[in-house]
Amino acid sequence: MDERAVTGWWRTSLVRIEPGEIALRGYPIEQLIGAVTFPQTIWLLLKGELPSREQAALLEAALVAAVDHGPQAPSIAAARMAATCGLGLNNAVATGVNLLGDVHGGAGQQAMAMYEEIRSSELPLADAVRDYRSRHRYLPGFGHRFHPRDPRRDPLLGLVRAAVADGTVGGEYLAVAEEIERQLGPVPMNIDGATAVIYAELGFPPELGRGLFVLSRSVGILAHAWEEKQSGTRIKGPLPRPLLPTYTGPALRDL
Ligand SMILES: CC(C)(COP(=O)(O)OP(=O)(O)OC[C@H]1O[C@@H](n2cnc3c(N)ncnc32)[C@H](O)[C@@H]1OP(=O)(O)O)[C@@H](O)C(=O)NCCC(=O)NCCS
Structure with a gap:
């Protein structure tokens, strides 16, 4: 089976995960930690942009x-x-x-x-x-x-x-x-x-x-x-x- 048919089975715009990389809606987690509050993070995940x-x-x-x-x-x-x-x-x-x-x-x-x-x-x-x-x-x-x-x-x-x-x-x-x-x-x-x-x-x-x-x-x-x-x-x-x-x-x- 075409690999893209498998990896495209689940699709998400929420989080990008690669080895050594976690990015929420495009923002690297290491930049978010300490910079945004929990409510801002909830908003970011639910709505796509920071409030x-x-x-x-x-x-x-x-x-x-x-x-x-x-x-x-x-x-x-x-x-x-x-x-x-x-x-x-x-x-x-x-x-x-x-x-x-x-x-x-x-x-x-x-x-x-x-x-x-x-x-x-x-x-x-x-x-x-x-x-x-x-x-x-x-x-x-x-x-x-x-x-x-x-x-x-x-x-x-x-x-x-x-x-x-x-x-x-x-x-x-x-x-x-x-x-x-x-x-x-x-x-x-x-x-x-x-x-x-x-x-x-x-x-x-x-x-x-x-x-x-x-x-x-x-x-x-x-x-x-x-x-x-x-x-x-x-x-x-x-x-x-x-x-x-x-x-x-x-x-x-x-x-
Ligand atoms: C919470 C609730 C069940 C309390 O009911 P209750 O203590 O039995 O209040 P009562 O039925 O004694 O109300 C007294 C009067 O206010 C009226 N009333 C109370 N809540 C009302 C409401 N949400 N909408 C319209 N009228 C209301 C009643 O019709 C009653 O009028 P009446 O004396 O002419 O019959 C009721 O207000 C309700 O169903 N609210 C909506 C649901 C809700 O928001 N729940 C979350 C609560 S945190």
Whole structure:
């Protein structure tokens, strides 16, 4: 078989690997190390070019904000349980990440899709939001089970407003999110709605927004899995030992 037919089987524009050479998007790794930040590297790989310092700072703020939300979150709890079962740390992290889906951890991607649908509507903004609300009872990225006001909302939106003011981002998605919030009245934007504004303003498609959230939350999942592993607890289930889940089947009966 022609050698090019084999080497062309996998194609990538991300990284050039030769003996003694690693280059990300054309930049030698030895020039990147020490010169660019981790968020800049994420951007470079996902988008192909390096971001400006301001773009990278906004991306980093979103990544920091979503890093952890405590062991009551199913993904974190699952990772901690996995860590007590004798798995390696990588398996424990994967267990947590695998729980992030459309319902748990999916609101950011859904909010990005919603913002885009409203932004691209031909209706005036307020009407486009009203139209969307008439078709959807719950809007992703707004409201929270136990934070009356998500403490991450204000600093994130403050950074987006500053980025609009200095021309780093355009502000169209921020305007959509703020109009939704205005119409929802007392239901404020949550972490997913606010980070969705950032990822959309920075030009990421919704699915990559989910990917970036997973990258961010993976840090928390790793730290929780490590903490639980350090405790030395073995086989920790979802309830403290003396408690059992409620049984709802038939009463004991003879065969
Ligand atoms: C998170 C969530 C489940 C919290 O729900 P909750 O605590 O049960 O809130 P409630 O249903 O008590 O909401 C109170 C009122 O606000 C409204 N509301 C809450 N979140 C809303 C939302 N996202 N969109 C529209 N209305 C919302 C409810 O309709 C309700 O109105 P009503 O009293 O007229 O019926 C809900 O806000 C939601 O589904 N949000 C979207 C998903 C999301 O962003 N999840 C990520 C959270 S970090």
